[in-house]
Amino acid sequence: MINSKEKYAQMIKTQAKNLGFDFCGIAKAEFLEDEAPKLEAWLNQNYHGQMAYLANHFDKRLDPTKLVDGAKTVVSLIYNYFPESTLPESPSDLKIAKYAYGKDYHFVIKDKLNTLLQNLQEEIGEIGGRAFVDSAPVMERQWAQKAGLGWTGKNSLLLNKKMGSFFFLAELIIDLEVAPDLPMTIDYCGTCTKCVDACPTDAIVGSGVVDGSRCISYFTIELKEQIPYEVKGKFENWIFGCDICQDVCPWNRFSKPHQEAEFLPHPDLQQMKRKDWEEITAETFNRVFQKSAVKRTKLEGLIRNIDFVKK
Template sequence: MTPAEKNASIIKTTAKRLGFDFCGIAKAGFLEEEAPKLEEWLNRNYNGEMGYLANHFDKRLDPTKLVEGAKTVVSLVYNYYPEEKLPSGNSDIKLAKYAYGEDYHFVIRDKLNEFLEILRAEIGEIDGRGFVDSAPVMERQWAQKAGLGWLGKNSLLLNKQQGSFFFLSELIIDLEVAPDTPLTKDYCGTCTACIDACPTDAIVDNGVIDGSRCISYLTIELKDAIPTEFKGQMENWAFGCDICQDVCPWNRFSKPHQEPRFSPNEELKELSKTDWREITEETFRKVFKKSAVKRTKLAGLKRNVDFLTSN
């Protein structure tokens, strides 16, 4: 076993020990094929008000500009598929499944920090950083290069064993590690379930999303009023949206996660439709204390619920 192969073995063993479902490895470098795609997507203003997606264009395509001396991108999959779906019988207001429990940034960042500590203890001095949806890293593309799945028509990474209800995160490190084989086959075939199901027609082409029409964007990223053209199209999603994932045939393989921090609290389960409409600052802070829903702030959540429930 070469040193690079030994490093790969240590990394994959550590990933499993920390609860990651899958771990893939790719050689760090410039994502040449992605550059023109990203440029065209931005030129079409598919990023809407997400101006930050146009920032750090070079860093977004080249991890060696994020971590000096980077040699390897380790891609990690962490399941969040819930055992029970919300809403309960008290309400029809919906949250994306990833937002049921504690904010994933905190949960996975803790694991990435521990991951690096373990690698340094077992291998030696390693320079690197962990990333979880918090920096200009093209997560899905790196996961595909690491052999963890392919990009579906809804642009999400799909995995044959687990579907798509999972978080992606990365370790970008200056360590030589034996890479995995990229997955080049598209297993979506002629299926168009996600395209057909999207009520706002946000999937404009195979793997291309008009972010400005996506319900997740409208309920989280958009700071202004939700355009009236989407009235009656939101299907009661108040934070995020799972429609394109719920209809994906590959998600029949999803299994409930084993992460206690992702479980919804009882207060969230018990919110009635009236509670949602009349939510107060006190209730918001209590129910969503450590939740990703705090991104919208109370005003944003009330805007979304009002849009869904008003005539």
């Protein structure tokens, strides 16, 4: 006979699937004891660079009960963003990370998470909880692994056997006790080092450990000052984010195009050639990236990145 905790788990997974999430896993909300020394060591190495926010809220990052009163369960979800076709088609054109082709994922997925929580409240009754989409101190990859959704690849991203890594992670932390899934304990990367070998700035410094301050995504999005000259010529035309370590990953041969209309690129973005990027105006920037994650760099930041990859 199914007990209430198992019933709730089934209910959550059904609702998540109906909302378009590809996978849903459940873990008990508890202190991430194994992660504390790893996080501390990573911060002590200054691998977060100028991302000072990653050093904040150390305790909250490791303990979901400090984020949600009475938290009992962390629901981890996967949402696909792999596009049908990659921009640009010509290798000489400038590139932005695939996750930024369409509307900013924070808005798209947060709405779905809030709907999921509301639906559960209607079905089960009063549930306290919060939705998280890369927007608070939550160790999302660790929770997803704990919930059985995948393992941590050498590039530090969560890898899923059925769909690789081109997906967003999101969490619902709730005060309802739900039957947990078994954690993923096997590393299916084996001896493969394709991501490590392909990274032009040598940002992958250990298995599952990335020096964030050497990552192209960091230089093109997080860094607010001039990009250091020592990495000149190493960006391979990436001007917002970078997908190199994902593009070479053998597990991403299982990626299938997403079905989310909000993630489709702006028509003008699909037509942009190198010359269009190099001559970009405020008007074009605001029109094409009005609802895009690319707005994070602001126009000045994007122009800085474009200038940096000029030969």
